Structure formats: structure tokens, C-alpha cells
Amino acid sequence: MGGGMLRIARLQEAVARGNAEAAIDQLLAESGGPLVDGDGVTFLFRDADVDRVYLRHEIMGLESMQEFLRLGDTSLFYLPMQVPATARIEYRLEIVRGSAHQVVLDPLNPLRSDCPYGEKSVVTGADYRPPEFSRERPEVRRGKILELSVDSRVFGERREFLLYLPARYRSDRTYPLLIVHDGPDYLRYAALSTVLDNLLHDREMADVIVLLTGSPDRLVEYKVDPRQGDFLVRDLLPMVEERWPLRRERSARCLMGASYGGLTSLHTFSRYPEYFGMVFSQSGSFVHADVRPRHPTEGDPQLLADDEPIKQFVASFSRWKPEEAARLYLTCGRFESLIFFNRSLLNVLQEHGYDYAFRELYDGHNWTCWRDGLRDGFRYLFPGDVLLYYP
Amino acid sequence: MNGSIIIDGGSGRDPGLLEVARERILHPLHDDPEVRKSRKVLLITAAWQGEEFAEAHLKEVIYRMGVSPQVPGAAAENVQNLSVYFEFRRFAELEPETAALYHHKQQDVLRVMELYRRANRMGLQLLKQQLASVQEWYPEWSFAELLDRRRPDSSTQERMLRLGAEELRAELERIREEDEWVLRRLDRLDADFRERADLRNNDNWQRQRRLLARRIRSAATIVLYGGHLAVLLNRLHFYDLGPVLRQALGAGATVVARAAGAMVLGDRVVVYHDAYQDRHHTFEVLGRGLGLLPGMLLLPQHAERIRKGSADHLAFISRRFPLGTCIGLDEGALLTIEGGDTTHAISRGPLGSAIRFGVDGRERALEPGEVVPMAPAAGWGAAC
Numbered sequence: 001m002g003g004g005m006l007r008i009a010r011l012q013e014a015v016a017r018g019n020a021e022a023a024i025d026q027l028l029a030e031s032g033g034p035l036v037d038g039d040g041v042t043f044l045f046r047d048a049d050v051d052r053v054y055l056r057h058e059i060m061g062l063e064s065m066q067e068f069l070r071l072g073d074t075s076l077f078y079l080p081m082q083v084p085a086t087a088r089i090e091y092r093l094e095i096v097r098g099s100a101h102q103v104v105l106d107p108l109n110p111l112r113s114d115c116p117y118g119e120k121s122v123v124t125g126a127d128y129r130p131p132e133f134s135r136e137r138p139e140v141r142r143g144k145i146l147e148l149s150v151d152s153r154v155f156g157e158r159r160e161f162l163l164y165l166p167a168r169y170r171s172d173r174t175y176p177l178l179i180v181h182d183g184p185d186y187l188r189y190a191a192l193s194t195v196l197d198n199l200l201h202d203r204e205m206a207d208v209i210v211l212l213t214g215s216p217d218r219l220v221e222y223k224v225d226p227r228q229g230d231f232l233v234r235d236l237l238p239m240v241e242e243r244w245p246l247r248r249e250r251s252a253r254c255l256m257g258a259s260y261g262g263l264t265s266l267h268t269f270s271r272y273p274e275y276f277g278m279v280f281s282q283s284g285s286f287v288h289a290d291v292r293p294r295h296p297t298e299g300d301p302q303l304l305a306d307d308e309p310i311k312q313f314v315a316s317f318s319r320w321k322p323e324e325a326a327r328l329y330l331t332c333g334r335f336e337s338l339i340f341f342n343r344s345l346l347n348v349l350q351e352h353g354y355d356y357a358f359r360e361l362y363d364g365h366n367w368t369c370w371r372d373g374l375r376d377g378f379r380y381l382f383p384g385d386v387l388l389y390y391p
Numbered sequence: 392m393n394g395s396i397i398i399d400g401g402s403g404r405d406p407g408l409l410e411v412a413r414e415r416i417l418h419p420l421h422d423d424p425e426v427r428k429s430r431k432v433l434l435i436t437a438a439w440q441g442e443e444f445a446e447a448h449l450k451e452v453i454y455r456m457g458v459s460p461q462v463p464g465a466a467a468e469n470v471q472n473l474s475v476y477f478e479f480r481r482f483a484e485l486e487p488e489t490a491a492l493y494h495h496k497q498q499d500v501l502r503v504m505e506l507y508r509r510a511n512r513m514g515l516q517l518l519k520q521q522l523a524s525v526q527e528w529y530p531e532w533s534f535a536e537l538l539d540r541r542r543p544d545s546s547t548q549e550r551m552l553r554l555g556a557e558e559l560r561a562e563l564e565r566i567r568e569e570d571e572w573v574l575r576r577l578d579r580l581d582a583d584f585r586e587r588a589d590l591r592n593n594d595n596w597q598r599q600r601r602l603l604a605r606r607i608r609s610a611a612t613i614v615l616y617g618g619h620l621a622v623l624l625n626r627l628h629f630y631d632l633g634p635v636l637r638q639a640l641g642a643g644a645t646v647v648a649r650a651a652g653a654m655v656l657g658d659r660v661v662v663y664h665d666a667y668q669d670r671h672h673t674f675e676v677l678g679r680g681l682g683l684l685p686g687m688l689l690l691p692q693h694a695e696r697i698r699k700g701s702a703d704h705l706a707f708i709s710r711r712f713p714l715g716t717c718i719g720l721d722e723g724a725l726l727t728i729e730g731g732d733t734t735h736a737i738s739r740g741p742l743g744s745a746i747r748f749g750v751d752g753r754e755r756a757l758e759p760g761e762v763v764p765m766a767p768a769a770g771w772g773a774a775c
Binding site for chain 2: 388
């Protein structure tokens with residue numbers, strides 16, 4: 001029995017002694033919630049007027065609603081869960097009073113995640129630590145971020161983007177190019193510029209110029225929409241290559257993104273292999289089905305219509321063997337359903353001779369998971385000269 | 392009188408490296424009375440690459456120590472940068488064809504290194520797997536004990552141990568052969584380049600080398616800072632400055648070095664980082680050093696680069712390279728080689744700042760004043 005459950009057992013003894021509420025007061029004052037130990041996590045919630053409490057999470061393989069247990073007839077609800085020591089879980093609580101349901105953040109847990117889809121509570125396993133490489137360090141010189149825009153012939157409108165220049169940038173050098181989809185979100189939610197600053201300072205990755213692009217309608221434009229790749233190749237690349245010293249070979253250009261951003265990265269790579277030789281995909285939405293209805297109207301029409309273009313792309317990508325070498329790095333959270341699709345893509349990469357690596361993290365489909373996977377991916381795709389650097 | 396080498400365990404571009412040599416800077420022991428009188432200090436900051444001349448703060452400290460900015464009675468700089476990174480760039484502008492040949496040679500070096508790296512990784516993996524198998528059968532035996540095992544067989548278990556140890560020795564030998572192989576290939580590439588470029592008869596190269604050699608020979612103290620190891624090593628080798636530095640030491644100059652600046656002084660230069668890229672234990676031969684520290688392998692910044700806690704891993708490191716002594720340096724470490732005697736170094740830093748990696752896989756902290764043996768060598772006085 002882990003430390004969390006031991007404490008619950010002691011509370012049960014207090015219930016038997018009749019002084020449970022005082023013992024609960026003491027426990028929450030000392031530890032707050034949830035309780036974390038080497039065996040996992042015990043979620044806590046306290047409110048005497050609540051009928052039921054559920055844990056709402058997105059851990060693939062578990063029922064998405066886990067009901068808390070009530071400690072006797074006290075005000076405390078608890079839910080023990082075995083969790084890997086390096087895991088990180090985002091969650092909310094659903095509170096039921098009579099027929100009223102309310103979704104709330106965990107009031108006992110001050111730890112929150114910030115993401116475009118709204119705040120969530122966060123709990124981590126006993127050994128999880130936010131990575132050092134994402135922490136700002138005073139001695140590290142920062143890269144410069146330029147705000148730019150381009151008149152897009154492809155989209156027929158002006159599109160804004162950002163360009164990150166490394167701190168050691170020199171106009172008489174040439175640099176590889178990393179194109180990041182959802183770039184502003186990567187900056188805001190995944191500390192991308194800090195990660196780049198640190199890894200470049202420590203020579204863990206080679207100097208790169210990073211183009212951070214966004215989309216006003218990513219659910220359309222990133223979903224295997226050919227315009228997105230056309231936009232990169234026809235509008236953005238010519239402009240940045242004219243103005244900044246970028247290496248022109250395909251092996252020095254990398255596409256990157258998370259979720260649909262990973263999908264569109266792979267999609268653009270497959271459409272323009274002569275332009276791009278590297279892909280960094282995080283939790284790529286590579287939904288596929290080896291057996292599927294011939295017409296989208298069979299099955300759930302809306303669902304099928306939504307996913308069908310992706311399935312078709314993944315199927316065609318699986319058949320396509322690139323003529324030139326390509327280097328791919330993939331990450332995915334073990335708690336998200338996309339883990340199956342990402343894993344199954346590995347066979348394809350192996351068979352078709354890609355130079356690739358894949359990392360799984362004990363986390364879900366969120367920006368922190370993507371942040372935590374950045375270092376290994378960058379080191380793999382843009383290896384620095386740390387081995388040669390002794391300052 | 393022969394010169395001295397002072398190795399500092401610190402890192403960075405701070406003036407701490409100058410402070411450890413303050414006494415020698417102010418009271419040089421150079422044979423040439425003019426050089427001795429000038430107290431000239433030569434900075435080598437080529438490892439800072441494009442920031443080679445970002446050394447104003449160092450010059451300031453040297454002036455404050457009491458060293459005159461100009462050579463007494465002359466207009467020449469008395470605290471000077473060797474400027475070898477800058478000179479190389481100028482050479483590339485003056486001699487684009489030779490520079491292109493050099494660039495091609497360096498591309499070939501990268502390819503040779505790629506082949507070596509792959510062989511090295513496979514060799515290391517195989518050795519680890521073989522060791523794991525032997526230790527699964529005989530868990531009480533360490534790598535070092537297995538390698539050193541020489542007892543005759545007296546049982547079937549003894550025989551199996553002998554066979555396992557032979558296998559491990561053979562694997563280690565293969566890795567060492569790869570190290571030798573890559574050095575020979577690099578030598579050949581360099582010799583081919585020099586022959587094709589006819590470097591020795593190139594006027595610009597000769598002129599620059601004379602200039603650089605003059606700067607070195609006129610210095611009482613030569614200070615090498617760390618940074619990009621390969622850049623520093625390549626620039627010094629390009630102008631064949633190893634023999635010039637050797638001659639300067641032979642004439643009584645003091646060389647003060649840290650980090651990459653110290654690493655280039657050895658017989659061979661080894662790079663290392665246990666968490667590099669794929670987290671495989673990476674130790675690689677980068678090339679030949681300047682040969683001023685015979686038989687000694689210096690491992691600066693070892694605490695952050697070398698995975699500790701495995702005696703087998705450390706035993707492997709200390710046995711892999713055919714060098715007498717393997718020393719890890721941390722902040723505060725200070726090693727000196729005095730009076731041209733390259734048979735030993737003396738540790739002058741506090742206890743624990745320098746570590747000796749033993750062939751048994753143990754780390755031993757050097758005591759202040761402890762003598763560290765080095766391989767006997769011909770000395771530094773040979774003419775270049």
C-alpha cells in the first residue's frame with residue numbers, strides 16, 4: 001500500500017473513532033491534494049453536500065469518468081489511482097448535486113495547466129520534474145523574434161508569421177530552417193523560445209532559424225489541406241530564403257507541429273519531398289483505418305466525413321516510398337488515443353527506410369507533453385556540437 | 392631552464408585562468424632576458440570562433456596586474472591575441488583555391504569520423520552486451536577484475552571465466568584498433584591535403600606562420616582558453632604550431648590552459664559526453680593533440696559529462712586509451728608541470744578538485760601536492 005492509501009487507511013480508523021473530520025482537516029492542511037507517492041496518486045475532494053464526484057480525464061484505456069469513493073459518511077471523497085512515477089495527468093472534476101452536474105478544477109490542487117482549450121488541474125507522479133531545458137536561465141543569451149507578414153497568393157490574404165533568429169546569428173553564416181506550425185502556441189504554451197535559447201546555448205542543438213507560422217482556421221487548413229503546403233513552399237519559403245541566409249538543401253529544412261500540426265507537417269513533406277528532408281511530429285493526428293466504408297455516408301456520416309481525408313492520406317503515405325533519405329522524429333503521449341496510430345506508423349517508417357526515432361511520454365494530448373519532448377527531438381534532428389565544445 | 396604548463400579546471404571566459412598564473416605572469420622564467428623583461432602575455436582564444444577578439448576584459452586584468460600594454464621600448468603589443476582564427480579566415484580570402492581544398496579535406500574528415508563513430512558505437516554496444524552476459528553468469532566479477540584475471544584454470548568455472556575475459560579483452564582491443572585506425576586515416580587526409588595544396592611553399596601560409604610563430608616565441612606566458620575544441624585544434628594544426636609551442640616551452644615560456652585549451656595539449660584529443668544525442672556513452676578520438684602532455688588524458692568538466700556510479704564504465708574509460716594517466720578536472724583543480732619535467736604533474740588544487748580515474752574503475756581524489764606520473768618524453772626543447 002502506498003503512502004496515499006496509508007493515509008486514507010488512517011482516516012478510516014479516525015472514522016471508527018468518531019473524529020474523522022478533524023483528521024481530514026489535518027490531512028488537507030498538511031498535504032493538500034492529491035496525495036502522491038511512489039505507487040501513484042490519490043485524488044481528494046471535500047464537500048459534505050455533494051452526492052458524487054467523478055474524475056474527468058483523457059487517459060486512453062480508462063473510463064473517461066472515474067467515480068470517487070466516499071470515506072464513510074464524512075465530507076471526504078477519494079480516488080486512488082496507480083500512476084507511473086514519471087507521469088503527468090491533466091484533469092477536471094465533475095461534481096453531482098442531485099440532478100445538477102458541474103465541472104470544476106480541483107479546489108485542493110493549486111497546480112494548473114494553461115492551454116488553448118481551457119485550464120485544467122495537473123497532477124504528476126513522484127518522479128516527474130519539469131525539464132530544466134524549459135526554464136529561463138539568466139546567463140543564456142536570447143534569440144531574437146521578428147514579427148513579419150507575407151501576402152499569400154495561396155490563401156489570398158496577408159498572413160502574419162514570426163521568425164526566431166538564434167543569439168549567435170551572423171549574416172555571413174547559413175542556417176537550417178525549422179518551420180513550426182501553431183508557432184505562436186508553441187511559444188506561449190510550450191516555452192519554445194526558451195527551449196531553443198537553452199539548447200543552443202549549451203550546444204545541444206545546432207543553430208537554426210525558426211519560422212513560426214499559425215493559421216486562422218487550423219482545423220481546416222492543417223487537415224491535409226494542400227493549400228497549407230503550397231503556402232509554405234510558394235509564399236513563405238521564397239520570401240525568407242531571399243532575406244535570410246538559409247541553407248537551400250532539403251536535408252536542412254524541417255517541418256514541425258503537434259496534433260493536426262504534426263499531420264500537416266507529414267502531409268506537406270509527402271507532397272514536397274524535394275523541399276523537405278525532416279519532420280518533427282508531436283502527437284500527430286495520423287488517424288487511419290485499414291478497413292473502412294467506401295462511402296462516407298456509411299457509419300456516422302459526420303465523423304466519417306471529418307476523418308476520411310486523413311485516413312486516405314495516411315493510407316497513401318503508408319504506400320509511398322520516398323526516393324531520397326528523410327529523418328523523422330515523433331513523440332506521443334501514452335495516455336492519448338493517438339498513441340496507437342503513431343505506433344502503427346513506425347512499421348511504415350521502418351519498411352520504407354526512414355531514419356527515424358519515436359519517444360513516448362507518460363502524458364496526454366497537451367502542450368506540456370509536447371514541450372517535454374522538444375529536447376530529444378531537436379537533438380536528434382539538429383545535433384549540436386556539445387561533444388566538441390568545452391568552454 | 393625549461394618552461395611550465397599550468398592546467399586550470401575552471402570553465403568559461405573569466406579572468407580566473409589568469410589569476411592562477413599571476414605569479415608566473417609577473418615573474419616569468421623565460422630564458423630570453425628580453426622576453427623575461429617584457430612579461431609579454433599571448434592569449435589564444437580561437438576556440439571562441441567569431442568572438443575571438445572579445446578578450447578586452449582579459450587584457451584589462453593583465454594590465455592591472457602590472458604588465459605593460461606595450462613592449463618596453465617598442466610600439467609592439469605586449470598583451471596580444473594570437474589571432475589564429477582571424478588569420479585562418481584571412482588565408483581563406485587570400486587563397487580561395489587552397490581554402491576550397493581544405494574545405495574538401497574537412498568534408499572527408501567528417502565522413503571518416505562518421506564511419507568511425509558508427510564502428511565505435513557498435514563496438515561499445517557489443518562490449519557492453521558481452522560484459523552483461525559474463526556478469527550474468529558471474530555477477531561478482533567487475534570488468535576490471537575480468538580483464539586483469541590471469542590465474543590458471545582450476546575448475547570449469549575458472550575456465551569459463553578465462554574465456555569470458557578473453558572475449559572482453561578482444562572486444563576492447565578492437566575498439567582500441569578503431570581508435571588507431573581513425574588517427575591514421577586523419578593523418579593521411581591531412582598529409583594528402585598538404586601535398587596537394589603545397590602548403591609549405593605557399594607564400595601566404597609561410598608569411599602567416601612566421602607571424603604566428605613570432606608571436607608565440609616572443610611571449611613569456613601563453614594562455615589558452617576553452618570553447619570549440621575542434622576549431623582550436625584545427626587552426627593550430629593548420630599552421631603546424633605544435634612544434635612552435637614546444638619550442639617556446641623549451642625556451643622557458645609558461646603555458647596556461649583550461650577546458651578545450653588544455654585538451655589540445657595532450658598526445659591525442661578525446662571527446663566525451665555520456666548523454667550525447669542518443670544517450671549512448673560517447674567517447675571518441677578527435678585527433679592528435681600538440682603532444683605537450685605526454686601520456687596524460689585530461690577530462691575537463693567531467694562531472695557534467697561522464698556518468699558516474701558505474702565502476703565498469705570508468706574502468707573502460709581509463710583503459711581504452713594507451714595513455715599513462717587519466718585525470719578528471721573540476722572547478723578549482725590545478726595541475727602544474729614544472730621546469731620542463733614531463734615525467735610527472737603536481738596537483739595543486741584543493742582535495743577532490745581533480746580526480747584520477749583508476750584502471751580498477753575507481754575514482755580517487757588527488758591530494759594537494761600529490762605527484763601524478765606521466766609518460767617520459769623527449770622534452771620540449773626540440774627545434775621546430
